[in-house]
Every structure is written in C-alpha cells, then in structure tokens.
Amino acid sequence: MxxxxxxxxxxxxxxxxxxxxxxxxxxxxxxxxxxxxxxxxxxxxxxxxxxxxxxxxxxxxxxxxxxxxxxxxxxxxxxxxxxxxxxxxxxxxxxxxxxxxxxxxxxxxxxxxxxxxxxxxxxxxxxxxxxxxxxxxxxxxxxxxxxxxxxxxxxxxxxxxxxxxxxxxxxxxxxxxxxxxxxxxxxxxxxxxxxxxxxxxxxxxxxTIGSDQPHGDIEYRAIRIAPGDLEHAIVNVLRFFEAGGAMIFCATREGVRRLHASLVERGFAAVALSGELSQSERNHALQALRDRRARVCVATDVAARGIDLPDLGLVIHAELPHDAETLQHRSGRTGRAGRKGICILLVPYPKRRRAEGMLRAARVNAQWVAPPSIDEIRARDQERLLESVSQTGDAAEEDLVVARQLLEQRSAEEIAAALIRVHRQRLPAPEELFDSGPDTGGGQAGRNVRDSGPRAGFEDTVWFRMNIGRNNNADPRWLLPLLCRRGHITKHEVGAIRIFDRETRFEIPSAIAGKFVAALKRTGESDDGVAIEPLPQGAGLPPRQHRPKPGPDRFRPTGRPGGKPGGRPAARR
CATH class of the missing domain: 3.40.50.300 (P-loop containing nucleotide triphosphate hydrolases)
Structure with missing residues (x-):
C-alpha cells in the first residue's frame, strides 16, 4: 500500500x-x-x-x-x-x-x-x-x-x-x-x-495490533526500590538514560509539585503539568518542552493526556498506575511512530505483587532490575563524553588558535581533565541508594536472633514495633532504609529486625533510643502509613508462632519476603 x-x-x-x-x-x-x-x-x-x-x-x-x-x-x-x-x-x-x-x-x-x-x-x-x-x-x-x-x-x-x-x-x-x-x-x-x-x-x-499484544517499540523495566528512595531512584534513572525527553507520572497534584521542585533544585530542566495550572502556564510548559529548554515533564494522568512531545524516549511511573489500561496509556507517550522508547516502573518492595499482577494484566514482559548505581551512571557519563568528543567534526580556525594557546600553558592531559570536570559540573549528581539486590537484606538478615548472642554494641537495647508485617510483604531490604530515614540513624545502629504476620519488631541501642524517638516525632508518620512506636519496657519478642505444616494437598508458599514459610520469624543481627 x-x-x-x-x-x-x-x-x-x-x-x-x-x-x-x-x-x-x-x-x-x-x-x-x-x-x-x-x-x-x-x-x-x-x-x-x-x-x-x-x-x-x-x-x-x-x-x-x-x-x-x-x-x-x-x-x-x-x-x-x-x-x-x-x-x-x-x-x-x-x-x-x-x-x-x-x-x-x-x-x-x-x-x-x-x-x-x-x-x-x-x-x-x-x-x-x-x-x-x-x-x-x-x-x-x-x-x-x-x-x-x-x-x-x-x-x-x-x-x-x-x-x-x-x-x-x-x-x-x-x-x-x-x-x-x-x-x-x-x-x-x-x-x-x-x-x-x-x-x-x-x-x-x-x-492494527492484537488485544493481547503489548507495544512492540517500548522496552519495559521494573525497578525495585525502598519506599523512601523514590526521588533518589528517579534522579538516577534520569541520569542513567539521559533521554532527549522524559515524562514522569505522579498520582496527585501534590506529588507533581513536590517532585518537580526536587528535580529543579537538583539542576534538571523540568516542567510540571497538573490540573491546577492555568492555560497560560500549561502553554508555557509545553512550549519549553517543544523547543527543548526543558527535557523532563512531571505530570498527572489527566494533565498528560493527548500530549505528544518531541524525542520522548523515557517514561517513568513514579507511582504505580491504577490498572493495566492506565499503564498502557502512560507508557504509550514513548515509542511513537516507529521510534524506540523505555518505560520504567518504580516498584517499592511492598507493592511488588501488585505491580506483577498489573504487568500480567497488560501482557507486558518487564525486566526486573536494580536502580542504576552511582558507578554505573558515571560509566555511562564517560561513554557519552567520549562519544560526543569523537563526533565534534572539524574544528574552526579560531578554535584551533585557542587550543594551541592552551597547549602552550597546560599539558594535553590537564586540558582533557579540565574538559571532563566542566562536563561533570553541568550534570546533576547521582544519588546513593540502598542496595536493592535480590539477595541483600542489610547485611545479616535471616540469622535467627535466638541462635547467637548480640553483636557488639547491642548488649543494651530498646525494642520498637511497626504496624506492618509479613502480611504486608515486609522485608528488611526496605524496612532498614525506612528506619534510617525516619529515625535519622545509620543502618549500623539498627539491631535485630523480627518480622511477624501483622507487625515487625526491631531493636535500637539504648544510648541512641532517645534521639531515635525524637526524630520519629519530627518526621511524623510517613506517606506509606507505617507507624513506629517503642514497646513497653521489658517487652521484646512475642512467643514463637507455630503453624501446621502444609500437607500434599495444600499450597506451600516459597520465597516469602521477610522469612521462611511456616511462621518462623525472620531475624537480623
């Protein structure tokens, strides 16, 4: 035809x-x-x-x-x-x-x-x-x-x-x-x-496409993150891919406003689109994207409908869509008219099952990966710098004059180092993220606290509880960074973490327990609804839970986050 x-x-x-x-x-x-x-x-x-x-x-x-x-x-x-x-x-x-x-x-x-x-x-x-x-x-x-x-x-x-x-x-x-x-x-x-x-x-x-066939020009990646690492993960994804244009989807206007302010503060050329903007503000934001003064658009679902941006190579789901259809609508902003695109789903550990179900409903095969690390981002920066230098073409005579003057004053190595330094200064700094690999758990997660004595510094501790447990997919891999962020402590100042069905208990050295409680009061309850409170003095671990072993006619769960099946609580020392 x-x-x-x-x-x-x-x-x-x-x-x-x-x-x-x-x-x-x-x-x-x-x-x-x-x-x-x-x-x-x-x-x-x-x-x-x-x-x-x-x-x-x-x-x-x-x-x-x-x-x-x-x-x-x-x-x-x-x-x-x-x-x-x-x-x-x-x-x-x-x-x-x-x-x-x-x-x-x-x-x-x-x-x-x-x-x-x-x-x-x-x-x-x-x-x-x-x-x-x-x-x-x-x-x-x-x-x-x-x-x-x-x-x-x-x-x-x-x-x-x-x-x-x-x-x-x-x-x-x-x-x-x-x-x-x-x-x-x-x-x-x-x-x-x-x-x-x-x-x-x-x-x-x-x-022109079967109802069960996903968008063929979009590569889907699901990135597992700690709930408190969302903004840092977005920064690292943007820095790693360096797409000509990127769109980030949030669920609410407040989420758009907060994330947009955070990205601008870090040096990203970003604009926001939400229902609270006037038509003049929306037009200004869209024009900035079209003439490439801005490269990142943070938007709600409704505000982003019908928008076609040039060279939009990256879509980030900062918050998971409500359903598979919304996932497809959001993701369809990239991979348009034969161009390839990348779609990133940022999935906090407690929401992994929901994300997997949504991907199945959308018939999308996403690759589950860890967020880009600082070393990976710097390696990509180096590749892009070398590629840009190799594609500069023939230099103008006036540029060669300046180059000769520089060579008279500095060595070629010093000039190249200065070029790299200037290049890096223009880029927003990547963020340090907690390790999110499948086999991590904050060091020694999984050891039974009753099988060994306390490690040095944890002889005198105070026990605390959280209102989430194994039923909420609790896992030391995301609980640990949450405690550090809410309590203003380091991961080395958290003792045993014991996860049960409906709650999680953990210990903090008595010497810093007061500082930890004060920080909790200042930070307040987080957006994910996790409440943290100290246990009464003398309270530690509840009695060990016993469950009947599954027979041959019962489903036996495997690989449950936070511990082994059968009621034996997970531990971390």
Whole structure:
C-alpha cells in the first residue's frame, strides 16, 4: 500500500514531509474496503492515527477536485479529549491539507470564546475541538453542523473516561445523518462499542495490533526500590538514560509539585503539568518542552493526556498506575511512530505483587532490575563524553588558535581533565541508594536472633514495633532504609529486625533510643502509613508462632519476603 491513490495535493504534502510509506493504521484506512465507510479503529498511541484519519477524509472532502472550495460552514469535525491534543491535531492537519487550500481552526476550552466565534464566522473547512467547547459553540449557533460530511472521535476511550459522553451524544445528534463517523481509540471497551453501534452505520472495524499484544517499540523495566528512595531512584534513572525527553507520572497534584521542585533544585530542566495550572502556564510548559529548554515533564494522568512531545524516549511511573489500561496509556507517550522508547516502573518492595499482577494484566514482559548505581551512571557519563568528543567534526580556525594557546600553558592531559570536570559540573549528581539486590537484606538478615548472642554494641537495647508485617510483604531490604530515614540513624545502629504476620519488631541501642524517638516525632508518620512506636519496657519478642505444616494437598508458599514459610520469624543481627 502506498500514497499513490490519494489526491495530488495530499500526496505532495506527505512527500514534502518525508513520508515514504504509510504506517500500518494509515495503510488500513487507505484500502478500498475502507473508502467512504464509517470506521472503528483501534491502534497504538503514536502509530500515526492523526495522519491516518486525515488521509481517510481526503476523498470525502476533496472528491476528484485538487483544492477545496472557499471556506464556509465546516465539512469535517474532529473531536479530541484535551486542549493539547486538539491543538496538536490542528497542526498536523494544517500541513497535510495546506496544498489543498484547507482552513483548519480549533475550538478548545481555556481560549477566548469570542475570538473563536469570529474565526468560525469567517469560514472553516475543518474544525478541531474539545467536547465541551464544541457543544458551547453549537448551542450559541456559531458552529453550524448542517454541511458536515464527516465526524472524527479521536481518543474516544479517554473522552468517555473524562465524562464527556453527554457532550459527545449531543454533538453527534446535531450532525447530518448521512455523515461519515470515524472513531479512533487505543482500546475498545464496552462503552466505546456501545457508542459506535448507536452512531455508526456498517462500520469497518480496523485493529492494527492484537488485544493481547503489548507495544512492540517500548522496552519495559521494573525497578525495585525502598519506599523512601523514590526521588533518589528517579534522579538516577534520569541520569542513567539521559533521554532527549522524559515524562514522569505522579498520582496527585501534590506529588507533581513536590517532585518537580526536587528535580529543579537538583539542576534538571523540568516542567510540571497538573490540573491546577492555568492555560497560560500549561502553554508555557509545553512550549519549553517543544523547543527543548526543558527535557523532563512531571505530570498527572489527566494533565498528560493527548500530549505528544518531541524525542520522548523515557517514561517513568513514579507511582504505580491504577490498572493495566492506565499503564498502557502512560507508557504509550514513548515509542511513537516507529521510534524506540523505555518505560520504567518504580516498584517499592511492598507493592511488588501488585505491580506483577498489573504487568500480567497488560501482557507486558518487564525486566526486573536494580536502580542504576552511582558507578554505573558515571560509566555511562564517560561513554557519552567520549562519544560526543569523537563526533565534534572539524574544528574552526579560531578554535584551533585557542587550543594551541592552551597547549602552550597546560599539558594535553590537564586540558582533557579540565574538559571532563566542566562536563561533570553541568550534570546533576547521582544519588546513593540502598542496595536493592535480590539477595541483600542489610547485611545479616535471616540469622535467627535466638541462635547467637548480640553483636557488639547491642548488649543494651530498646525494642520498637511497626504496624506492618509479613502480611504486608515486609522485608528488611526496605524496612532498614525506612528506619534510617525516619529515625535519622545509620543502618549500623539498627539491631535485630523480627518480622511477624501483622507487625515487625526491631531493636535500637539504648544510648541512641532517645534521639531515635525524637526524630520519629519530627518526621511524623510517613506517606506509606507505617507507624513506629517503642514497646513497653521489658517487652521484646512475642512467643514463637507455630503453624501446621502444609500437607500434599495444600499450597506451600516459597520465597516469602521477610522469612521462611511456616511462621518462623525472620531475624537480623
């Protein structure tokens, strides 16, 4: 399949833009059986869907003519879930239909309504807008739908998720019955199919990827971290990959605000996107990303919908998505239009099972790895520096003059060392993370405290308890850094850690117990809901728990974090 069957103006625009062959979804909508029919299309985010429906509309709008007639009432209506996506669609259709003389206008929330009314009054061939704003224009009479030949619903699943069903139904009910209806969606849940049955006629269903097939251009990695190491892990991931563009997803506005401030403080060129920003602030942030003044975008799910950023090679899930569908939507920001992308899930130890279940539901095979270490990041920095120096090309004469002067004053080794130092000073410093390897546990985790005497310095201790245990997937690998961070102590000042079903007990030397308690009061209960309190004097370990041994007909758990199966508590000395 090629672009040869398209009107000349459209084919020439594609050639000028460097399009040689259609993507799979573009090829499908150009087939003879799709001509002049309603389409129900499911395709990956970033697969060229915008250009695909632009191509599908070409014959509907142009027929056999080379150019469109003067603009009057709109001939096509494109409905998108967000302002950013609508404006992006407008830009795409502008160049695609430029040689055909098309006038493409946008009507989106947050913009001047009166200006949009004047623009519509001057005539338009294609109108792109968000559901709420388009409905407003319909009710005011500034959008006249009587001559519409086609309506496109872009990212229909997201529009339903955002609560636009009533707006969509009112808009579609106002359009001519003989119109074409093209519905594009990353997924086709039941509400989408219901909507399609009501408003489409004999729709051709197109799916360019199987429902059980993950995005082939995205490499997934799940990184296990201690709960308190989240920000440090994000810093190290950003530094290790050094992607041209990165998007970090948080669950809340507060999370976005906090992480954005932390990254800016460390020297990252980052912007934030959340629902509390004004339209002017959002536009400024997006423009900074597009012209590469910023390379990192911290966003909530809703704020990031419909955003297509240049060279976005990395997506980081700072907080796990709610479900597999959200995982796919987030991850689909990278790996677009044939480019490769990397998706990182940061998984605190207590949430590993939830993450594994979500990955299975999304049919994603993620590689479980440890977070990048300082040594690994510095090794990558060295590789990138050597590569950048080798690709500098021929030096200008004025640069050679300066180089000769430097060589007269310093040795080549000293100059090279200065270059490296300057290069490193521009980069945010990587962070030290607690070891998260599968066999670590803070040194001697797993030894039974009753089988050996106390180690030096722990002859006189105070016992404390936490309100989590084996049932919460408690493990010394993440409990230890949590205690250090909350209590302002080092890992060498924590004695035995004993994990039971519903609680965990640990000991602190009596000499620093007062300082530890004072630090706990200052830090307060952490975001993960872990409460820490001292045990009454004389209280230490509860009686050893005994459980019946599993018989041949019972499932015997293996490899449970925090200790062996059967009730024998884990210990650390």
């Amino acid at each position: 090629s672009f040869a069957s398209l009107p000349v103006a459209i084919a020439q625009a594609l050639a000028d833009r460097g399009y040689a062959e259609p993507t799979p979804v573009q090829a499908e909508v150009l087939k003879a059986e799709a001509d002049d029919r309603d389409l129900l299309v499911s395709a990956q985010t970033g697969s060229g869907k915008t250009v695909a429906y632009g191509l599908a509309l070409a014959r509907t709008l142009l027929g056999e003519a080379e150019r469109l007639p003067p603009a009057r009432e709109p001939l096509a209506l494109i409905i998108a879930p967000t302002r950013e996506l609508a404006l992006q669609v407008q830009r795409e259709l502008d160049w695609l239909y430029a040689k055909a003389g098309a006038r493409v206008v946008s009507c989106v929330g947050g913009m001047d309504m009166r200006r949009e009314q004047r623009t519509l009054g001057q005539g338009a061939h294609i109108v792109v807008g968000t559901p709420g704003r388009l409905r407003d224009h319909l009710e005011r009479g500034s959008l006249v739908p009587t001559h519409l030949r086609a309506v496109v619903l872009d990212e229909a699943d997201e529009m339903l998720d955002l609560g636009f069903r009533d707006d969509l139904e009112e808009i579609l009910d106002a359009t001519p019955a003989e119109r074409r209806t093209l519905l594009f969606s990353a997924t086709l849940p039941k509400p989408i199919v219901t909507l399609a049955k009501r408003f489409q006629k004999d729709a051709l269903r197109i799916a």
